[in-house]
Amino acid sequence: MSEFSSAILKFFKKNGLQPEDYLVVGEEIEKASKNASKIELASHVMKFSHSSSDGSNILCEPGDAESNAEMKHYISSETLTNRKLDYSGCAGYIPVFKLLMVDVGGETLRDCLRRGDSSPLEPFAKSSDQLKSWMERFTKTEPKKPPSAYKAKQIFFPLDDGSYHLLAPLFSSSLCHYFFEDINSEEAKEARRRKKDNKFSEHGFKAFKRMAKIAIGGSQPQNVSFLNSKRGGTVYLFNAEPPEWKDLKKPPLTEKIFWWNFRRFSTIDFEKYTKFLEEEKENNLEIRKKSHDFRFRIYHALLEYVENIYGFEPGWSENSSLSIAFKLWLDPLNEEFEAVDSAYNWKEIIAEEFSIIFYEILCDFGFKLDSSNRQFIKREFLDELRRRFRS
Numbered sequence: 001m002s003e004f005s006s007a008i009l010k011f012f013k014k015n016g017l018q019p020e021d022y023l024v025v026g027e028e029i030e031k032a033s034k035n036a037s038k039i040e041l042a043s044h045v046m047k048f049s050h051s052s053s054d055g056s057n058i059l060c061e062p063g064d065a066e067s068n069a070e071m072k073h074y075i076s077s078e079t080l081t082n083r084k085l086d087y088s089g090c091a092g093y094i095p096v097f098k099l100l101m102v103d104v105g106g107e108t109l110r111d112c113l114r115r116g117d118s119s120p121l122e123p124f125a126k127s128s129d130q131l132k133s134w135m136e137r138f139t140k141t142e143p144k145k146p147p148s149a150y151k152a153k154q155i156f157f158p159l160d161d162g163s164y165h166l167l168a169p170l171f172s173s174s175l176c177h178y179f180f181e182d183i184n185s186e187e188a189k190e191a192r193r194r195k196k197d198n199k200f201s202e203h204g205f206k207a208f209k210r211m212a213k214i215a216i217g218g219s220q221p222q223n224v225s226f227l228n229s230k231r232g233g234t235v236y237l238f239n240a241e242p243p244e245w246k247d248l249k250k251p252p253l254t255e256k257i258f259w260w261n262f263r264r265f266s267t268i269d270f271e272k273y274t275k276f277l278e279e280e281k282e283n284n285l286e287i288r289k290k291s292h293d294f295r296f297r298i299y300h301a302l303l304e305y306v307e308n309i310y311g312f313e314p315g316w317s318e319n320s321s322l323s324i325a326f327k328l329w330l331d332p333l334n335e336e337f338e339a340v341d342s343a344y345n346w347k348e349i350i351a352e353e354f355s356i357i358f359y360e361i362l363c364d365f366g367f368k369l370d371s372s373n374r375q376f377i378k379r380e381f382l383d384e385l386r387r388r389f390r391s
Contacts, residue, residue, distance in 0.1 A: 008029075008109070008121075029099070034137065036137045038090065040087060041085045044057060044173065045057055045170070055152045056168075057170075084178070084227060086174060088225060100141065173227050183208075208236075209239060211236055252322075261305065269297050270298065273291075276291065277367050278366075299384050310330075310332070317331035347382060
């Protein structure tokens with residue numbers, strides 16, 4: 001008996017059946033298969049607080065946005081490879097849904113059946129015909145896509161010709177549940193407790209500032225979708241306000257302070273870039289373009305920081321410990337530097353310094369560049385400096 005078949009036996013044992021009684025389990029699977037067409041698996045439920053709404057649900061599978069042109073019209077959670085599906089239908093059919101979601105090593109029974117693997121159900125079928133009928137019934141749980149219900153919430157989006165395009169916003173229950181489980185995992189709870197007690201924790205946790213918590217529909221399974229019932233109706237809203245730019249109180253008087261500030265402003269960008277370099281082993285045009293985009297995001301973060309320094313009174317660098325190259329770069333309106341600027345190759349020096357800092361930060365994140373790559377970073381950033389400062 002396969003590991004999946006054993007998992008199915010354990011599932012029915014939890015529901016009061018004797019795991020050795022294959023015939024009884026087969027009868028239960030037969031009942032479930034006949035009810036499979038009465039539920040709809042979905043990542044986006046039409047009416048979040050009432051799962052049996054007549055509107056159209058959407059099921060976004062991983063990779064749909066790339067392979068299916070129609071899915072490109074949806075803002076979806078299709079990139080979540082380990083997401084959980086919700087279902088729309090009467091609460092009385094929850095056992096059918098739970099059976100399809102029986103999980104072994106991150107793969108569900110539904111995943112097996114969708115790729116044509118009937119082995120998990122074979123020990124319980126009386127005949128090959130019954131097994132075939134189970135396969136057909138259990139794979140008919142996709143959204144039927146009927147017309148949207150007229151009572152559903154709708155947005156009239158104005159078009160250039162004076163008419164309107166009707167939009168029906170769909171709540172991604174799968175995406176919501178992904179964040180819910182991440183925030184409320186036992187590891188995250190323990191890490192937060194240890195942080196509160198000023199103790200070390202091997203597990204980190206994600207902290208979202210100014211996050212709101214609301215309740216939708218409550219926990220009554222007759223009125224809400226399955227996943228929303230498991231959350232007790234809890235939904236987290238993340239702060240989407242634009243960042244508030246805080247002006248620097250004083251300019252960096254040493255190069256050490258300057259680069260420390262840059263590290264602080266660009267930590268997230270470097271973290272994402274390092275993760276990308278570790279995961280992507282191929283070297284094709286698409287990968288090189290993504291790598292280019294990551295690097296230039298870091299370059300622009302540095303240049304934006306420098307532009308903020310330009311707000312200080314010209315001449316502030318005279319009382320600093322900065323080298324002449326940094327003074328020419330960070331305090332360009334100082335009239336005393338005009339004669340020096342034309343005769344001093346400060347851009348080359350700054351690009352060299354930056355390539356060293358770039359290398360050191362990547363090393364701090366556990367990724368090392370070879371010398372040729374560091375020289376490439378230098379040349380690339382030098383070109384960017386020359387475009388910004390054409391004098």
